[in-house]
Amino acid sequence: MTELGLPDGIRACLFDLDGVITETAVVHADAWRQTFNDFLRRRDGDSYRPFDETDYDEYVDGRPRADGVRTFLESRDIHLPEGDPSDPPDRLTVNGLGNRKNELLLELIRTRGVEAYDGTIRFIEAVRAAGLHTAVVSSSANCREVLRSIDAEDLFDARIDGIVAAERHLPGKPNPDTFLAAARDLGVEPKAAAVFEDALAGMDAGRSGHFGYVVGVDRVGQADALRAHGADVVVRDLADLGERS
Incomplete structure (x- = not known):
């Protein structure tokens, strides 16, 4: 070989x-960034600490969707209900945030292509x-x-x-x-x-x-x-x- x-x-x-x-890794990162920063901004207001590249590499990249949500939130000492895999993307649960990320990802893939x-x-x-x-x-x-x-x-x-x-x-x-x-x-x-x-x-x-x-x-x-x-x-x-x- x-x-x-x-x-x-x-x-x-x-x-x-x-x-x-x-x-598509960059597209995933953009979808995660928008998902988490929208959530953090709603939770903490203008004082929120943004989700950044280091967070993506350490807590999200390569992990299953719900695991990525859970691992990142734990790094910020944030705890949400687990919810259900069928949760709508606006529900404040682990699965809801994950589904919001997937919704954004599919939208980015449609607009940018693969x-x-x-x-x-x-x-x-x-x-x-x-x-x-x-x-x-x-x-x-x-x-x-x-x-x-x-x-x-x-x-x-x-x-x-x-x-x-x-x-x-x-x-x-x-x-x-x-x-x-x-x-x-x-x-x-x-x-x-x-x-x-x-x-x-x-x-x-x-x-x-x-x-x-x-x-x-x-x-x-x-x-x-x-x-x-x-x-x-x-x-x-x-x-x-x-x-x-």
């Missing part, structure tokens, strides 16, 4: 969606041509629709997303369970699978799951943090992996 920049023995590649396959990272698509095609299995592992409940929008659904042998995780009762990142489920679906041991992630929570999942190789994809200048959270290697684009071999 040296031509792909992967260690020998890797038989499967497990890819995060937002920020690794598609240029683009794939060309380097990632070429890398996945090379991985498949080399006979490796592939899976997409995302906390997003919109994963399948996003893949279809970029005509990439057929590039993956398995999909573990927010919907599948809920059906199987899998805890989300930073727990390794969704990546472990993808490896099982592909019929490989974790040590024979490589994880590709741009989120710190995803790095933690790759490390705690004892995967064979963990690749940090640095889109926003956080290479040191990705390494600190368990990346074996950090690249700006997956097209760079083969160049390192």
Whole structure:
């Protein structure tokens, strides 16, 4: 696998969606920022402390939607009722805030569109041509629709997303369970699978799951943090992996 920049023995590649396959991580961050800042402004008035990039990286990025809401609110010592997954987006519950974020996300995707990272698509095609299995592992409940929008659904042998995780009762990142489920679906041991992630929570999942190789994809200048959270290697684009071999 040296031509792909992967260690020998890797038989499967497990890819995060937002920020690794598609240029949607920034859209997610914008939706979270608007959701939380609207909530904080209503709660605290003009004295509110805004949700910022550090909050996104530490408490939200890569986590399932409700977990992101819960984790961020806990960091500010704010406690809301859990509510129900069907809560409307204006209800002040954990699920209500999460649904407001998803409403904003879908609106931003409709207005901005979705683009794939060309380097990632070429890398996945090379991985498949080399006979490796592939899976997409995302906390997003919109994963399948996003893949279809970029005509990439057929590039993956398995999909573990927010919907599948809920059906199987899998805890989300930073727990390794969704990546472990993808490896099982592909019929490989974790040590024979490589994880590709741009989120710190995803790095933690790759490390705690004892995967064979963990690749940090640095889109926003956080290479040191990705390494600190368990990346074996950090690249700006997956097209760079083969160049390192």
